Amino acid sequence: MARGELDTDASADLSPVIGADPLDLRLSLASIVHWADSTAVRRDVMARVAFPVDDMGMFLVVNQLSYNGAMRPIELSLALGMTATNMSKIVGRLMQAGLVQRVPAPDDDRGVLVALSDNGRAIGESIMSVAEANLRLVLADWSPAEVEELRRTMARLARVHRSVAERRAGSP
Incomplete structure (x- = not known):
């Protein structure tokens, strides 16, 4: 990678803004979140559960539904930081793959929930098993x-x- 323009000011502070206290909760939480949320960890879980499609968005939706149960598409969008349009496309692909189904919301005559299908639930159970194994290893x-x-x-x-x-x- 080319360096491009460099600021040759030798006074640039290269240290982190936060101190190096190993007991700082902010550092600990950031470290755990970045580990759990990393692409490498997600790809590893996808491989270990034999996720049927190489699509991170689809995996993330199945993961959310595995932890939370059926959700409204807008709730999935907000939880995953995606647009409603993108979520609609992902749910469509998940339905075609046989991993989710759209069902009526029991508390809203016009509402719709996205729920795991039997195949999606089986993959969700595998995801939970891998998460448990990862925690056992760490602990x-x-x-x-x-x-x-x-x-x-x-x-x-x-x-x-x-x-x-x-x-x-x-x-x-």
């Missing part, structure tokens, strides 16, 4: 008490985060 040297403490702490963090996010969404 292999932890005691059962440490794993339980982590489970409780992470569940609490997720619960509080959802509560704060819902309050923010409801305020003008």
Whole structure:
């Protein structure tokens, strides 16, 4: 890769904005999120579950539905940071592949949910098995008490985060 124009100012600060404290929660959370959200991890899971199509968007939708159950297309769009148009195309491809189906929303006469088909659910179960195996590997040297403490702490963090996010969404 060509360097292009370089700023030769030797006073440029090359350090991160955040300090190097290994106990900084921001660093820890960022590290975990980047690991779990990385293309390399996703590609590895896709290969290990024999995902039938080499399409990351399709995989991400099946992954979301595996964790959350049936969802409205707009909820999927928001969760994955995609446009409604793109989500519609992905859901169409997933339907053609036999991984999802569109079903009526039980609480809304006009609403539609995207749900895993039997084949999609089987792949979702494989995704969950791979996720569990990955966690077991990462936590292999932890005691059962440490794993339980982590489970409780992470569940609490997720619960509080959802509560704060819902309050923010409801305020003008």
